[in-house]
Amino acid sequence: MNEQNNESQPTPNQTQPPQNNQNKPALAGMCRVCGGECRIQATMCDKCETALRGWIHDYPSWIQALREFLDSTAHYGGHQPGRVNLQSAPTPIRLSVVDHLQEIEDAVTALWCRLYAPPAMPWATSIAVPSIVDMLKACWSCQRLNRLPDIGLIWHDWERLARKTLAIIDVPPSRHGIGRCLNPLCGVELSAEVGAVSVDCPVCGSAYRVVDVRLGFLRECIESGRAFTAGECAELLRECGFQCNANTIRSWRKRGRLQPAGENDKGRPLYRLSDVHRQVLRRDSI
Numbered sequence: 001m002n003e004q005n006n007e008s009q010p011t012p013n014q015t016q017p018p019q020n021n022q023n024k025p026a027l028a029g030m031c032r033v034c035g036g037e038c039r040i041q042a043t044m045c046d047k048c049e050t051a052l053r054g055w056i057h058d059y060p061s062w063i064q065a066l067r068e069f070l071d072s073t074a075h076y077g078g079h080q081p082g083r084v085n086l087q088s089a090p091t092p093i094r095l096s097v098v099d100h101l102q103e104i105e106d107a108v109t110a111l112w113c114r115l116y117a118p119p120a121m122p123w124a125t126s127i128a129v130p131s132i133v134d135m136l137k138a139c140w141s142c143q144r145l146n147r148l149p150d151i152g153l154i155w156h157d158w159e160r161l162a163r164k165t166l167a168i169i170d171v172p173p174s175r176h177g178i179g180r181c182l183n184p185l186c187g188v189e190l191s192a193e194v195g196a197v198s199v200d201c202p203v204c205g206s207a208y209r210v211v212d213v214r215l216g217f218l219r220e221c222i223e224s225g226r227a228f229t230a231g232e233c234a235e236l237l238r239e240c241g242f243q244c245n246a247n248t249i250r251s252w253r254k255r256g257r258l259q260p261a262g263e264n265d266k267g268r269p270l271y272r273l274s275d276v277h278r279q280v281l282r283r284d285s286i
């Protein structure tokens with residue numbers, strides 16, 4: 001039986017083609033991030049490597065933006081009337097940004113240690129851990145980045161980290177500030193596309209109707225005595241379901257029912273939202 005099988009097998013020069021298929025090199029590696037093909041000995045493909053190096057490259061400026069976020073509230077929405085402009089971010093959001101900065105530092109340190117493997121007892125050789133920006137630069141330029149066997153896990157950690165960072169610092173210009181997150185433990189400024197109906201908080205993940213966030217902002221402005229131009233007052237009140245237009249506000253002023261609380265840098269009179277709101281309620285109750 002065995003002899004028969006051996007005889008039925010083709011001879012070696014029949015099974016082996018003269019050359020390998022050139023389109024599919026037999027020794028190509030597999031990207032441990034996306035599963036695609038990559039160069040021999042590499043653990044990720046060029047595309048995944050470019051993405052990871054891009055995040056590492058951009059992180060020094062992102063960290064800078066996060067630190068500025070702590071010092072003063074990010075100016076979401078530029079100079080839109082709905083912009084909330086406080087001296088400093090509310091405490092809960094400050095804490096979550098502080099946590100996030102720590103998370104970034106931990107990830108950078110871990111990656112740097114993987115690539116440069118400092119001794120387990122640094123005091124023995126007195127090698128200090130470099131600053132976070134220096135570690136990022138070292139990781140960015142490190143040739144061994146695409147040789148790490150566990151790059152799949154590392155890559156996805158960095159992707160998650162970069163997404164979270166960008167959700168905090170990056171507000172596209174087509175969006176405008178609409179008010180604060182209604183979650184009392186969060187309170188971060190929210191922004192939405194013009195005309196959007198719902199909005200998700202990038203920090204705590206709560207979802208709201210835009211009109212509810214605007215109502216919260218209206219209440220806050222009324223309580224704090226903030227003042228806006230007639231047009232801005234009318235716009236905000238209309239968004240919250242009141243009937244109001246700028247000309248009505250100006251006519252109230254002419255009839256002495258409303259006094260401006262100052263003027264903006266263009267010389268336009270500013271009205272306290274609380275005063276305008278009171279007049280709207282008075283008119284509607286007659």
Ligand SMILES: [Zn+2]
Pocket residue numbers: 031032033034035036044045046047048049
């Ligand atoms: Zn890949």
Ligand SMILES: [Zn+2]
Pocket residue numbers: 181182183186187188201202203204205206
């Ligand atoms: Zn929130």
